[in-house]
Amino acid sequence: MYIKKVFTVIIMFILIFNSLMCFADSNFDIQAKSAILIDASSGKVIYEKNPHEKLAPASITKIMVLLLAMEALESNKIKLDDKVVISANASSMGGSQIYLEEGEEQTVEDLIKSISLRSANDAAVALGEYIAGSEEIFIEMMNNKAKELGMENTNFKNITGLDEEGHYTSAYDVSIMSKELLKHKKIHQWLTVWMSSVKVGKEKDVVQNLVNTNRLIHDYKGANGIKTGFTRKAGYCLSASATRGNLTLISVVMGCKNSSIRFKESKKLLDYGFANYQSIPLAKKNIVVKKIPVQKGKIDSVEVIIEDDLSYLVKKGSTIDVKKEIILPSYISAPTPKNTKIGEIIYKVGEKEIGRVNLVVKQNINKASIKDSIRKIFKVMLGTI
Structure with missing residues (x-):
């Protein structure tokens, strides 16, 4: 009888332990410096690996740019058809770009599209300057918003995500701003586009074909965002979101060794979440x-x-x-x-x-x-x- 009682207690302990642990299998590991998987509705963490480590974020920085743009649109501070005159500063951005010329005009909508699909640095800076009046003021807005959201391990030094001393965030903080961005329904009309184009130049005589850098949009069921990033310092990063039924998940991987790994590990996280969890609507x-x-x-x-x-x-x-x-x-x-x-x-x-x-x-x-x-x-x- 005593042995039976002890055995029952052990079984109960194992069941409770397994219910508390998201990943009881120690073989489950994500090939990234830092990673997290959360429920987009509640923010509940399903999996985490070094979630608060301060890392270079590369272009997933632009999630904050898109968030501030959505807020500016919804407050009627800017409109999608507003014409933005491209500054010398914006046109001089290196890295990923759509090759904007100083003095040309682009609509707010085409700038948002270029950021969402190609992760264009020149478009991001042009949009930030238009919203805030200057690049410096917009960066201040980015940091203020980060503080407001409780992003404790984040400091933005630029709009683009190009490597710079003191420019960092964490996987947990990226999940917070990703969750906030997805609340804005309008952003989905750009995040979910696979291919599009914009005309650039003062004469609008050059067509830039855009293919979404987030290939999960093309080949993962329910994928609806969010943003890729890469620099030598940051490695390969991705904040990915997908919805199936009532459940929307956000996975973040940072510091992957190559592009293939970031997509494979993001799928692995999302697959686990959808296989094991469900979302019950309350309100x-x-x-x-x-x-x-x-x-x-x-x-x-x-x-x-x-x-x-x-x-x-x-x-x-x-x-x-x-x-x-x-x-x-x-x-x-x-x-x-x-x-x-x-x-x-x-x-x-x-x-x-x-x-x-x-x-x-x-x-x-x-x-x-x-x-x-x-x-x-x-x-x-x-x-x-």
């Missing part, structure tokens, strides 16, 4: 949760909606009992701008919190004028409200 963006009364407003009530999607990563075959708690006030007072947070939903498994989403108002709530208040009183008296 859907813009779904109406409740209608609550409005005090002193032009409207009598307002719909409350979920601010963002939320899902929970579990191992395949797992079953969980998720409970949710909705926290909302009994009413809201005018004025209140659209998308103001007024509550949240907390999701739990047992006593453990597994996530939460903000609840926001669906529309602007303007304060009622005296005329509105009188009209409302009459409606009440007439029984029409």
